[in-house]
Structure formats: C-alpha cells, structure tokens
Amino acid sequence: MSSEEPARGYHHGNLREALVEAGVALARDGGPTAIQLRAVSRQAGVSHNAAYRHFANQEDLVAAVAERCMHQLGLLMIERMQVVTVRDRVRRAQERLQAIGLAYIEFARTEPGWFRTAFTSAQPHPSAEKARETPPPADERFTSPFALLNERLDELVEVGAVTPARRQGAEFVAWSAVHGISSLLLDGPLRNLPEPEVGPVIAAVLGGVNHGLY
Amino acid sequence: MSSEEPARGYHHGNLREALVEAGVALARDGGPTAIQLRAVSRQAGVSHNAAYRHFANQEDLVAAVAERCMHQLGLLMIERMQVVTVRDRVRRAQERLQAIGLAYIEFARTEPGWFRTAFTSAQPHPSAEKARETPPPADERFTSPFALLNERLDELVEVGAVTPARRQGAEFVAWSAVHGISSLLLDGPLRNLPEPEVGPVIAAVLGGVNHGLY
DNA sequence: AGTACGATGTTGACGATGCCAACATTCATT
DNA sequence: AATGAATGTTGGCATCGTCAACATCGTACT
Numbered sequence: 001m002s003s004e005e006p007a008r009g010y011h012h013g014n015l016r017e018a019l020v021e022a023g024v025a026l027a028r029d030g031g032p033t034a035i036q037l038r039a040v041s042r043q044a045g046v047s048h049n050a051a052y053r054h055f056a057n058q059e060d061l062v063a064a065v066a067e068r069c070m071h072q073l074g075l076l077m078i079e080r081m082q083v084v085t086v087r088d089r090v091r092r093a094q095e096r097l098q099a100i101g102l103a104y105i106e107f108a109r110t111e112p113g114w115f116r117t118a119f120t121s122a123q124p125h126p127s128a129e130k131a132r133e134t135p136p137p138a139d140e141r142f143t144s145p146f147a148l149l150n151e152r153l154d155e156l157v158e159v160g161a162v163t164p165a166r167r168q169g170a171e172f173v174a175w176s177a178v179h180g181i182s183s184l185l186l187d188g189p190l191r192n193l194p195e196p197e198v199g200p201v202i203a204a205v206l207g208g209v210n211h212g213l214y
Numbered sequence: 215m216s217s218e219e220p221a222r223g224y225h226h227g228n229l230r231e232a233l234v235e236a237g238v239a240l241a242r243d244g245g246p247t248a249i250q251l252r253a254v255s256r257q258a259g260v261s262h263n264a265a266y267r268h269f270a271n272q273e274d275l276v277a278a279v280a281e282r283c284m285h286q287l288g289l290l291m292i293e294r295m296q297v298v299t300v301r302d303r304v305r306r307a308q309e310r311l312q313a314i315g316l317a318y319i320e321f322a323r324t325e326p327g328w329f330r331t332a333f334t335s336a337q338p339h340p341s342a343e344k345a346r347e348t349p350p351p352a353d354e355r356f357t358s359p360f361a362l363l364n365e366r367l368d369e370l371v372e373v374g375a376v377t378p379a380r381r382q383g384a385e386f387v388a389w390s391a392v393h394g395i396s397s398l399l400l401d402g403p404l405r406n407l408p409e410p411e412v413g414p415v416i417a418a419v420l421g422g423v424n425h426g427l428y
Numbered sequence: 429a430g431t432a433c434g435a436t437g438t439t440g441a442c443g444a445t446g447c448c449a450a451c452a453t454t455c456a457t458t
Numbered sequence: 459a460a461t462g463a464a465t466g467t468t469g470g471c472a473t474c475g476t477c478a479a480c481a482t483c484g485t486a487c488t
Binding site for chain 2: 172
C-alpha cells in the first residue's frame with residue numbers, strides 16, 4: 001500500500017490519517033484488539049504517544065478505525081449490488097436485496113478482522129433528534145449498510161413487490177438475520193461448521209428473510 | 215456469594231472452580247476482557263500464576279468462563295419457557311418458541327457482560343463426526359441454546375403447526391434473527407436506540423421469524 | 429514408616445501495553 | 459521577528475500475560 005513519505009521533519013504532516021490507516025491494516029488481520037496505540041505509532045514511523053495529539057485514548061482510535069471498516073462493508077455491498085443487471089424492475093429489486101445481504105455475509109467471512117472491528121464500538125444508530133445535531137457526511141449517508149438496506153426495501157415497495165404493511169420493521173428483520181448468521185458463522189457456535197454446510201445455511205437464512213417479506 | 219474457605223493451607227483444594235467462578239463474576243460487568251489471569255487469581259485469594267496449573271493460558275480460562283455464560287443463557291431460556299402454561303398444544307408450542315427467543319434477547323440486554331463472553335471464543339458447533347469424539351456432558355445437552363431451539367421447532371412440527379418442509383433450516387433462520395437483533399442492540403449500530411423504540415423492533419423481528427415459519 | 433515423585437502454589441523476572449507529565453520543535457498569526 | 463498553539467518526543471509508572479525456578483503438599487510404592 002502507501003508507505004509513509006520518506007522525507008519528513010519533526011512533524012508528520014498527516015499523522016491522524018496515517019494512524020487510522022495503520023489501524024485499518026492492523027485490524028485486517030488481528031481484529032479490534034490489534035489496534036494498539038503503540039503499534040499504529042510504530043507503523044506510522046512515529047514515536048509512541050504521538051497518537052495522543054489526535055485521539056483521546058485507544059478507544060477513540062478504535063472508533064475511528066471501526067468507522068472505516070463499516071465504510072468498507074458499505075462499499076462491498078454497493079459493488080455487489082451494482083452487478084445486478086436484470087431488466088425486470090421487480091426481479092431487479094429482489095436480486096439487489098439478495099446481493100447486499102450476500103455481500104454482508106461475504107464481508108464477514110473474507111474480512112473477519114474488519115467485520116469484528118466494525119461492530120465493536122460501532123457508531124450509535126442516529127435517532128431522529130440526535131441526527132440533527134451531527135449530520136453525517138454525505139459520503140457516509142450513501143455507504144451506511146443500514147441506509148443501503150432501507151433503500152432496497154423501499155425499492156421493493158416502489159415496484160410493488162412488497163406491501164407497505166410488510167415493509168414496516170422489515171429492515172430490522174432482514175438486518176438481524178443477516179448480521180446474526182454472519183456473527184454465528186464467524187465467532188459463534190457455528191464457526192467450525194464444515195465448509196460444505198455453510199452455503200445451505202446461508203441460503204436458508206436468506207430464503208427465510210425473503211419468505212417473511214411476502 | 216461464596217467467599218473462599220477461610221482456613222486453607224498451601225493448597226487451595228478447589229482452585230480451578232474458584233478461578234472460573236471469579237471469571238464469571240468479573241465477566242458479568244466488564245465482559246470477556248475483564249477475565250484476566252491476575253485478576254481472577256487475586257479474587258480467589260491466590261498468587262498470580264497459580265492459574266497456570268489449571269489453564270494453559272488466558273484464552274483457555276476465557277473459554278471455560280464462556281461455557282458457563284452459555285449455560286446461564288440456556289437456563290434463562292428454560293426458565294422463561296416453563297412459565298408458558300397454555301393448554302392448547304399448538305399455541306403452547308408457538309408461545310414456547312416465542313419465550314425462548316425473548317429470553318435470548320433478554321439475556322443479552324440484562325447480562326451484557328455474560329452475553330458478550332458467551333459469544334467470544336464460543337464452543338464450535340459439533341459437526342456430526344466431531345460430536346462422536348467428545349460427547350457433551352448430559353447437562354450441556356439440555357441447556358444448549360441451540361438444542362433448546364431445535365426442540366421447540368420439532369415440537370411445532372409435532373403438533374402440526376409447521377410443515378416438515380418449512381422446518382428445514384428454520385433453526386438457522388430463527389437463531390440468526392434473534393442473535394442478530396441481540397448483537398445489534400448490544401454492540402451494533404442500534405445500541406443507542408431510544409428505549410421506547412426497542413420493544414417494537416424486537417416485536418418486528420420475532421414477528422418476522424414467526425411469519426417465515428408459516 | 430519412610431521416601432520419592434507428581435501435583436499444586438509461589439516468587440521473581442521480562443517484555444509489552446495504555447496513559448501521564450514534562451519537554452522539544454515547528455507552524456501560524458500578529 | 460516573536461510568541462503561543464499545535465504537534466512530536468522522552469521517560470516513567472502501573473498493569474498484564476507468560477516463563478523459569480523454587481517451595482510445599484499429598485500419595486503411592488517400597
């Protein structure tokens with residue numbers, strides 16, 4: 001990836017960014033516990049304690065890295081969604097929902113360190129009032145996994161595949177199921193499930209969610 | 215609770231048990247990261263490093279404590295299930311399933327430390343072959359949350375409320391949904407959801423699972 | 429009975445971590 | 459040019475996990 005600029009004086013110039021990036025790299029293998037103040041400082045070619053000029057404490061750094069990880073998850077979901085090219089509006093909406101669900105699980109399984117990091121010390125869900133205080137950056141608004149899910153469900157209503165009544169609360173059902181199976185496969189009692197059984201289990205969960213929508 | 219026996223010589227007599235119990239107590243507030251070798255040794259009134267005669271390392275101790283936490287979860291599920299006294303067999307089966315699902319979520323919300331501990335370094339799901347090597351103790355077989363769930367689903371088939379076809383894979387759908395909403399409410403983006411909104415969200419998830427079964 | 433050995437507990441040490449305090453250097457604003 | 463805020467550095471402290479060496483106890487064998 002990007003090695004730090006070779007020539008730099010006393011000041012790094014872009015340390016906060018470098019520290020977060022180092023944290024992301026460490027979290028990729030190693031998960032949230034690998035995000036250590038001294039380790040990221042080392043990787044950024046800076047002395048321990050330098051990080052304290054940019055983060056209040058370790059937890060603060062982890063939170064910043066977690067945000068990036070969540071963003072990565074959103075990016076994969078978008079990517080997997082965009083390759084759906086069915087013309088039929090109804091089927092496209094259905095397959096798009098399926099795609100982001102699969103992407104979510106795929107992310108958990110291919111980037112376990114990032115997934116675990118994203119969901120420890122995750123950002124709180126913006127309740128209506130709080131959201132007004134700290135408006136999320138435009139970037140975030142489009143890559144938030146939760147926002148992506150809501151868009152898909154809304155689309156399903158738009159094209160008439162799902163009744164507005166069934167739409168109610170569906171985001172929580174779908175999100176819970178997909179997040180749940182991801183967690184169980186990654187860290188839960190299903191973590192040693194033999195590989196050939198994994199596919200059918202995932203299919204069962206996604207099928208269940210789908211069936212619940214109609 | 216139980217303070218250690220006042221009179222004891224060089225040897226503790228029941229140290230392993232005392233250490234695990236101390237770990238359970240520490241995990242209750244503080245979660246898995248609070249299970250530290252030196253801390254449990256201290257609480258057991260024994261010198262640091264004594265634990266190494268009973269556990270290979272910290273991870274080993276955490277695993278032992280995690281097992282207890284999982285057991286606690288199973289106990290609450292059984293408790294909540296047993297208060298269902300409906301006479302009608304079909305409705306009883308349905309309400310029992312609902313009860314263990316609610317108990318699962320209740321456990322996550324009232325004992326977050328234990329819940330987090332139970333699902334870090336959780337025991338692997340016994341695949342068919344492996345199960346034969348290490349038969350679980352009879353105790354475990356009845357309090358395993360996953361076993362309890364399967365029993366409820368089987369009962370639903372027995373009383374004719376669910377078709378055998380729908381039974382296929384249903385354990386994963388239900389488990390994922392319930393575990394997912396628990397995780398999201400506890401550590402995920404829903405962790406700061408205002409209290410009044412929590413109930414409806416849980417209801418939506420459980421309703422969705424139910425709808426998926428029929 | 430005595431003894432030798434394994435099991436269990438202790439002491440001390442090492443490296444690593446998060447964090448605090450004090451100090452050094454640089455940048456920006458006047 | 460100077461001065462204060464921002465940013466890095468050095469050093470130190472308490473704590474943790476782990477290893478090695480040692481101490482004490484129970485127990486099985488002679």
